[in-house]
Amino acid sequence: MSPETVLKVLIVDDEPLARERLRTLLGDLAVQLPSTVVGEAANGLQALAVLREQAVDVILADIRMPGMDGIELAGHLGSMPKPPAVIFTTAYDNYAVQAFDLNALDYLLKPVRAQRLLTALQKVRQSPPPSAALLGEIGQQVRGGGRSHLACHERGRLLLVPVPEILYLKADLKYVVAHTRERDYLLDDTLTHLEAEFPERFIRLHRAVLVARDALAGVERAADDDAEAYGWALLRDLPDRLPISRRQWGPVKAVLQG
Incomplete structure (x- = not known):
C-alpha cells in the first residue's frame, strides 16, 4: 500500500x-493520513455483512458488543484470503489491553485520541493482521466463553453458523460436519x-462425535454383536442415532441423569 x-x-x-467520534477524528486526520469511511456496523455480524459487499483496508472495532464481539469478528476475518487489518477500541480492563498489545495490530483506549488513532492507522501499511488462532484464544479469556458463531467457507462465501443451533458435530475426514435442523x-x-x-x-460421545447436551433425549445399549458402538444416543425430535463409545457411556448417562 503506497503512502x-x-x-x-x-x-x-x-x-x-x-x-461518530471516530468519523470526526478520521476527518481531522485527513491531511496527515487520507481515509474514507466506507461503512458502519453495530456488531461483528453486521460488519461481516458489510464486508461481503465492500472492500476494506482497516476495521476500527469495539471489543465488547452484543451479537458478535470485536475479537470474534477479527477471528473470522483471519480466515479470509486478504483480511483487513483490525484495530481494537476498548474502555475495559488492563488485562485485555495487555493481551491486545501483544497479539493485535493495535488497540485504542476510549475516549480515542487523534494522535493515537493516527499512530495506529500508520501501522496498517506495515504490519500483517493478527492470526485467527491467537485472537480466538484471547477471546475466550476476555469474554469467558467460546465463539457465538462458527465459520463455514462454501463456494467462496463465508457462512456463519450460530453455535446454539448446532445439534451435533461429526468428524468427516479432514473436516468437521456441524448438523443443525435446517442443514x-x-x-x-x-x-x-x-x-x-x-x-x-x-459432550463427547465417541472419538468422532460431539453432541449438544440439550439435544440429548436418551441412550440405548447396542446389540452385543454391534461393532460400531457400545451404545446409541437418541436426539430430541430427530431420527438420528449417534454412536457412544464404551469409555463415554458413563459420562453421557450422567448428563442425562443430572
Missing part, C-alpha cells in the same frame, strides 16, 4: 456516539478444539 493510498475504513461499535455445514475446526472451547455446550 498516498486512501485507507478504506469500517467502523464497528454498538454505541452511535463512539462511531449441515463443513467446518475447518477440529473436534478436539471445539470440545475444549465449548465444554458446557457439547
